[in-house]
Amino acid sequence: MTEYAPRNTPLEQLAQLETEALQALEQVQTPEDLDRWYHTYLGRKGALTAILRSVGSLPPEERPAVGGRANEAKRRLEAAYDARAEAVRQAQLARELEAGAIDVTLPGRPVGPGHLHITTRTLRQIYAIFAEMGFQVYEARDVETDEMNFGLLNMPPHHPAREMWDTFWITDEVLLRTHTSPGQIRVMRERYPEPIRVILPGKCYRYEQITARSEHQFFQVEGLAVGRHITMTDLIGTLTAFARRFYGAERRIRIRGSYFPFTEPSIEADIDCILCGGKGCRVCKYSGWLEIAGAGMVHPVVLANGGYDPNEWSGFAFGLGVERPAMLKYGIDDIRLFYGNDLRFLQQFG
Numbered sequence: 001m002t003e004y005a006p007r008n009t010p011l012e013q014l015a016q017l018e019t020e021a022l023q024a025l026e027q028v029q030t031p032e033d034l035d036r037w038y039h040t041y042l043g044r045k046g047a048l049t050a051i052l053r054s055v056g057s058l059p060p061e062e063r064p065a066v067g068g069r070a071n072e073a074k075r076r077l078e079a080a081y082d083a084r085a086e087a088v089r090q091a092q093l094a095r096e097l098e099a100g101a102i103d104v105t106l107p108g109r110p111v112g113p114g115h116l117h118i119t120t121r122t123l124r125q126i127y128a129i130f131a132e133m134g135f136q137v138y139e140a141r142d143v144e145t146d147e148m149n150f151g152l153l154n155m156p157p158h159h160p161a162r163e164m165w166d167t168f169w170i171t172d173e174v175l176l177r178t179h180t181s182p183g184q185i186r187v188m189r190e191r192y193p194e195p196i197r198v199i200l201p202g203k204c205y206r207y208e209q210i211t212a213r214s215e216h217q218f219f220q221v222e223g224l225a226v227g228r229h230i231t232m233t234d235l236i237g238t239l240t241a242f243a244r245r246f247y248g249a250e251r252r253i254r255i256r257g258s259y260f261p262f263t264e265p266s267i268e269a270d271i272d273c274i275l276c277g278g279k280g281c282r283v284c285k286y287s288g289w290l291e292i293a294g295a296g297m298v299h300p301v302v303l304a305n306g307g308y309d310p311n312e313w314s315g316f317a318f319g320l321g322v323e324r325p326a327m328l329k330y331g332i333d334d335i336r337l338f339y340g341n342d343l344r345f346l347q348q349f350g
């Protein structure tokens, strides 16, 4: 006769399973062990899940006790699992830290404090000089209309002088300003009927080949004075004062006649070469002179377009470069360095 071992009751099976599962959990070291353990006991095909599923097939009087006990076991095993998972994670982290290259006692890398760009510094020097002569700073827009950039500056459509500025067009009527001069119209329309003494700094854009001497984006500082008794003498005095403050007190100024559609008469101002003092060198192309500004008396048509009656008002205007003066002053021989973002260059002007 075969002896059959007495079959465990479901409650005994549950107690056994729980003990076994908790013991097995203590052996778990790695995330992989952890997954395997979960699969064996709590997963969809795990041992406890099987018991929970079988509760329905027990005799009705046994169901509540077994079901309750099984749910309890499930809660305890889940809590134990969570605790173990956290311990495994911490252990893993500790191992990584130990193996890793983080030495928290090493000094940090120094953080460079940064400094102003050479263009910004140059602009600020220019502002300071004109501020002392009573000029306010007015910022006009970079995206302009054809009318502001050309038309109201006395260059109607097809005017030949438009050829002086190769233009980036956005639409037939909208463009990137080719010079800061359109700001003159904007200031006049805003300030009328007050007298005006402003400078208008800003970036200009020209559809041109980039070379060591010319960029397609660069800064200008426009100047505009409008009043009742303004003369060419005021203009020359202002430019002379500026040149001596910016380039050195010993500078000499030379005024030449020129042409711009928005001024009448128009001039260009030169200084004696800051490198050779006028004897002639490579930088001044052996002329002894360097051009620093285009300027003139505001054309009556432009005054009127700004709202000022040219019979009562007069004014002067000028346009200065920014990068070229900085190049002269600091001996920089390539304009492309300004916006090339090479720190080895930029850091020299800290």
Ligand code: DAH
Binding pocket: 178, 179, 180, 181, 222, 223, 260, 262, 263, 294, 295, 296, 317, 318, 319, 320
């Ligand atoms: N707008 C001129 C240019 O970009 C520079 C200039 C010349 C401005 C004469 C002026 C001026 O205000 O009077 O070439």
